[in-house]
Amino acid sequence: MEKDRRNFLKKASAAGIGLSLSPSIAFSKKKKKKNKALIGLIGVGARGRSHLKLLLNRSDVEIISVCDIDPEAIEKSKKMIREAGKKMPEFYTAHEHSYQEMLKKEKLEGVIISTPWRWHVPMSVDAMKCGVYAGVEVSAAMNMKECWDLVDTYEATKVPCMILENVCYRRDVMAVLNMVRQNLFGELVHFRGGYCHDLRSVKFNNGKQYYGGGVEFGEKAYSEAKWRTKYSLMREADIYPTHGLGPLAMYANINRGNRFKSLVSIASKGVGLHDYILNHPKGGINHPNASKEFKLGDVITSIITCENGETILLTHDTNLVRPYSLDFRVQGTRGIWEVDADKIHLAGKTKDHHWDKASETWLKEYDHPLWKKYEKDATGAGHGGMDFFVIHAFVEAVKNKTEPPLDVYDAAAWSAITPLSEASIQLGGEPQTFPDFTRGKWMHRSPIYQQPTDNILL
Amino acid sequence: MEKDRRNFLKKASAAGIGLSLSPSIAFSKKKKKKNKALIGLIGVGARGRSHLKLLLNRSDVEIISVCDIDPEAIEKSKKMIREAGKKMPEFYTAHEHSYQEMLKKEKLEGVIISTPWRWHVPMSVDAMKCGVYAGVEVSAAMNMKECWDLVDTYEATKVPCMILENVCYRRDVMAVLNMVRQNLFGELVHFRGGYCHDLRSVKFNNGKQYYGGGVEFGEKAYSEAKWRTKYSLMREADIYPTHGLGPLAMYANINRGNRFKSLVSIASKGVGLHDYILNHPKGGINHPNASKEFKLGDVITSIITCENGETILLTHDTNLVRPYSLDFRVQGTRGIWEVDADKIHLAGKTKDHHWDKASETWLKEYDHPLWKKYEKDATGAGHGGMDFFVIHAFVEAVKNKTEPPLDVYDAAAWSAITPLSEASIQLGGEPQTFPDFTRGKWMHRSPIYQQPTDNILL
Numbered sequence: 010m011e012k013d014r015r016n017f018l019k020k021a022s023a024a025g026i027g028l029s030l031s032p033s034i035a036f037s038k039k040k041k042k043k044n045k046a047l048i049g050l051i052g053v054g055a056r057g058r059s060h061l062k063l064l065l066n067r068s069d070v071e072i073i074s075v076c077d078i079d080p081e082a083i084e085k086s087k088k089m090i091r092e093a094g095k096k097m098p099e100f101y102t103a104h105e106h107s108y109q110e111m112l113k114k115e116k117l118e119g120v121i122i123s124t125p126w127r128w129h130v131p132m133s134v135d136a137m138k139c140g141v142y143a144g145v146e147v148s149a150a151m152n153m154k155e156c157w158d159l160v161d162t163y164e165a166t167k168v169p170c171m172i173l174e175n176v177c178y179r180r181d182v183m184a185v186l187n188m189v190r191q192n193l194f195g196e197l198v199h200f201r202g203g204y205c206h207d208l209r210s211v212k213f214n215n216g217k218q219y220y221g222g223g224v225e226f227g228e229k230a231y232s233e234a235k236w237r238t239k240y241s242l243m244r245e246a247d248i249y250p251t252h253g254l255g256p257l258a259m260y261a262n263i264n265r266g267n268r269f270k271s272l273v274s275i276a277s278k279g280v281g282l283h284d285y286i287l288n289h290p291k292g293g294i295n296h297p298n299a300s301k302e303f304k305l306g307d308v309i310t311s312i313i314t315c316e317n318g319e320t321i322l323l324t325h326d327t328n329l330v331r332p333y334s335l336d337f338r339v340q341g342t343r344g345i346w347e348v349d350a351d352k353i354h355l356a357g358k359t360k361d362h363h364w365d366k367a368s369e370t371w372l373k374e375y376d377h378p379l380w381k382k383y384e385k386d387a388t389g390a391g392h393g394g395m396d397f398f399v400i401h402a403f404v405e406a407v408k409n410k411t412e413p414p415l416d417v418y419d420a421a422a423w424s425a426i427t428p429l430s431e432a433s434i435q436l437g438g439e440p441q442t443f444p445d446f447t448r449g450k451w452m453h454r455s456p457i458y459q460q461p462t463d464n465i466l467l
Numbered sequence: 468m469e470k471d472r473r474n475f476l477k478k479a480s481a482a483g484i485g486l487s488l489s490p491s492i493a494f495s496k497k498k499k500k501k502n503k504a505l506i507g508l509i510g511v512g513a514r515g516r517s518h519l520k521l522l523l524n525r526s527d528v529e530i531i532s533v534c535d536i537d538p539e540a541i542e543k544s545k546k547m548i549r550e551a552g553k554k555m556p557e558f559y560t561a562h563e564h565s566y567q568e569m570l571k572k573e574k575l576e577g578v579i580i581s582t583p584w585r586w587h588v589p590m591s592v593d594a595m596k597c598g599v600y601a602g603v604e605v606s607a608a609m610n611m612k613e614c615w616d617l618v619d620t621y622e623a624t625k626v627p628c629m630i631l632e633n634v635c636y637r638r639d640v641m642a643v644l645n646m647v648r649q650n651l652f653g654e655l656v657h658f659r660g661g662y663c664h665d666l667r668s669v670k671f672n673n674g675k676q677y678y679g680g681g682v683e684f685g686e687k688a689y690s691e692a693k694w695r696t697k698y699s700l701m702r703e704a705d706i707y708p709t710h711g712l713g714p715l716a717m718y719a720n721i722n723r724g725n726r727f728k729s730l731v732s733i734a735s736k737g738v739g740l741h742d743y744i745l746n747h748p749k750g751g752i753n754h755p756n757a758s759k760e761f762k763l764g765d766v767i768t769s770i771i772t773c774e775n776g777e778t779i780l781l782t783h784d785t786n787l788v789r790p791y792s793l794d795f796r797v798q799g800t801r802g803i804w805e806v807d808a809d810k811i812h813l814a815g816k817t818k819d820h821h822w823d824k825a826s827e828t829w830l831k832e833y834d835h836p837l838w839k840k841y842e843k844d845a846t847g848a849g850h851g852g853m854d855f856f857v858i859h860a861f862v863e864a865v866k867n868k869t870e871p872p873l874d875v876y877d878a879a880a881w882s883a884i885t886p887l888s889e890a891s892i893q894l895g896g897e898p899q900t901f902p903d904f905t906r907g908k909w910m911h912r913s914p915i916y917q918q919p920t921d922n923i924l925l
Contacts, residue, residue: 198735199768273898275778277777278656281800284653308657310778312733329798329799332821340784340787344788347808349805350807356788364790437898
């Protein structure tokens with residue numbers, strides 16, 4: 010039946026992407042265990058190839074096709090596939106819309122999208138319309154229209170879209186999830202998170218290397234600086250909210266008994282990028298980029314209010330010299346965890362008014378069952394192993410035809426931070442209201458990983 | 468001349484407090500070194516007696532008079548003075564307005580006000596009107612009218628009012644000030660601070676002991692819980708902003724080339740105090756206080772925007788179990804300091820993308836000259852020695868007839884957080900505009916401690 014549906018979808022879309030689906034085509038929810046997931050990749054730059062590597066490691070994945078317009082990315086991918094001794098997939102390389110041809114022609118069950126941000130939503134939407142599970146890199150959407158496009162397409166097709174937020178699977182994040190689910194923090198009241206990452210050498214390079222070595226961006230640059238820096242130039246918003254927000258949304262059961270209600274955002278002055286260009290050996294006052302005015306404030310601070318009364322402090326901080334941090338805090342009536350200080354306090358368990366060092370005590374004791382089970386498989390995977398888990402969750406959902414744990418409503422609600430923060434900042438901090446992307450379903454949906462053994466992953 | 472002015476003031480006020488002063492009575496700014504400051508105290512509860520102890524240690528202070536309506540506080544003070552071998556002062560104990568009689572009758576140069584919050588402004592105003600330097604405990608004011616009362620009275624009398632914000636003198640805070648002044652953080656962009664202090668056993672006690680042992684507040688309670696808890700019951704605001712804010716205001720030169728421009732505030736749900744009452748052995752569901760609805764949200768988060776583009780994140784967090792923290796962060800184009808994690812990064816000085824442990828390295832190297840000089844005197848003073856410095860600054864200003872480093876404009880601007888956060892919270896986070904309490908003078912005033920050897924303290 011599942012196959013029929015996909016065949017129908019492909020036929021329906023033969024006349025071009027943009028078909029509208031009958032809502033009667035319901036997505037089958039019954040689990041059927043399957044041997045292999047048939048996966049394609051759109052975008053095999055640095056990030057996409059890191060996913061490719063994980064997929065090549067798996068015996069339950071067949072890589073059907075790969076799409077990219079950069080010959081270097083394609084060559085590097087071919088080499089990886091060859092060296093892994095896997096069957097060479099089909100390649101789609103002709104132009105920016107070749108991915109649509111791939112979605113239509115190939116017998117795909119899921120596609121992993123690791124392209125510049127502007128392509129995330131069009132590609133996810135097209136994948137869903139072709140009956141292919143969309144696994145989309147973060148952020149999923151960059152404006153409110155795109156958020157709704159994701160939701161509307163999912164609701165029309167019932168083909169899932171998973172936001173590939175790897176930080177939800179970080180080992181400490183999952184240990185804290187385990188503790189949250191076991192009520193160790195009591196009633197949750199306040200959260201902090203953010204993306205505090207000195208990206209100056211990601212936003213600028215010399216056109217030859219991935220990171221640094223110059224102050225170029227756009228056409229003269231290489232890799233991410235080619236397209237990503239433009240968002241710092243042209244938008245005053247939290248342009249990359251999900252790494253800091255995803256885990257907190259999971260703790261707070263957002264879209265599952267709770268939801269984001271409103272947000273205020275304030276931007277600091279933006280002087281970091283200009284300062285970097287001025288003081289770089291390859292930059293200086295006479296460099297053309299020294300006259301560019303970057304719209305993005307150096308530190309964007311947002312406060313989100315949730316339906317159940319919790320508040321979330323969210324920070325975007327990528328233009329200043331600083332070591333990496335996701336700034337997590339989880340705080341309730343019975344305890345508090347702070348990631349940067351590696352501190353935890355649990356009422357009646359830690360000494361009164363004193364901290365325990367979190368990593369050495371409670372995070373070990375409450376190591377999540379998923380991590381215990383898959384620790385070996387995760388070893389060597391990107392970002393300390395968490396990339397294994399997010400890809401694993403996607404592949405399992407594809408194989409079993411189940412809903413992924415992080416879904417289209419999460420993608421929409423988390424991504425909505427970008428346009429809402431932009432509006433709030435422009436209005437001097439005026440509160441902005443979140444759309445209810447679930448259209449009321451948040452009241453009835455169940456939290457993920459409610460029991461550590463819940464969901465598809467075990 | 469100074470004496471003449473004070474005599475005039477006393478005569479003028481003989482008909483009762485509330486005189487209006489001619490603006491022609493200018494306060495003498497010329498420094499005259501003097502042997503002894505003639506000091507009075509209003510309020511000698513726990514906090515007032517801690518100041519009394521510091522004053523008794525000093526050879527440059529004569530304690531002229533003490534006012535309190537609590538016989539126990541008076542007895543304990545007498546004992547301290549006797550044991551210090553100092554001359555017994557006059558005591559004013561009859562009723563709540565006896566302090567006015569004291570201000571009029573006694574030959575005072577300065578008065579230290581450590582009373583419940585509602586009395587801070589009336590007492591400071593009356594002191595200024597009587598020509599007596601007001602040293603007022605934090606917070607100075609609890610509403611906007613009170614903020615202006617402080618400023619207007621100072622401008623009419625030119626008698627200084629110092630907000631006794633001890634945290635401005637904490638050793639790490641001053642080391643960071645030293646580094647800020649030497650530009651080690653580059654251009655300042657973002658700050659964090661707050662009052663994160665589990666006050667549940669301060670807000671509730673058993674009517675016999677200072678802290679805890681029961682869930683009583685108001686008439687049935689002892690010490691602070693008698694009056695302070697009422698603010699948690701009746702106000703939804705950052706009701707105690709200055710410990711976290713004062714140091715940041717000093718770093719950012721607020722009222723001295725910079726100023727607070729606007730603020731947004733968001734409150735989390737307030738469940739911590741109710742939870743405490745419910746679960747306390749002396750509480751429970753049938754205790755009368757279990758039915759009280761406390762207005763104060765557990766975590767109040769505010770973002771302040773400064774005239775020069777910096778942002779300040781300010782937190783008030785006193786209802787939940789947690790170890791103490793003032794949550795400081797200082798962040799600029801060249802470095803970042805975070806107090807809780809004891810972490811610091813300085814561009815070109817610490818290893819790229821890595822933290823140094825702040826207390827063991829840079830905070831030692833940049834120990835403030837004031838601390839180096841007075842370390843011995845500060846030993847044993849309250850709150851790790853910082854109380855010595857704030858009292859020292861006040862006494863020096865009184866002795867030398869100079870402006871104190873933290874002045875009436877600071878008192879007003881910092882205290883204004885309370886009413887502004889209250890308004891913003893009530894309006895769902897609407898941004899609120901700060902009054903310019905300096906009426907334009909912030910453009911022309913000079914930063915304090917601009918050079919480490921600046922100001923009256925050395």
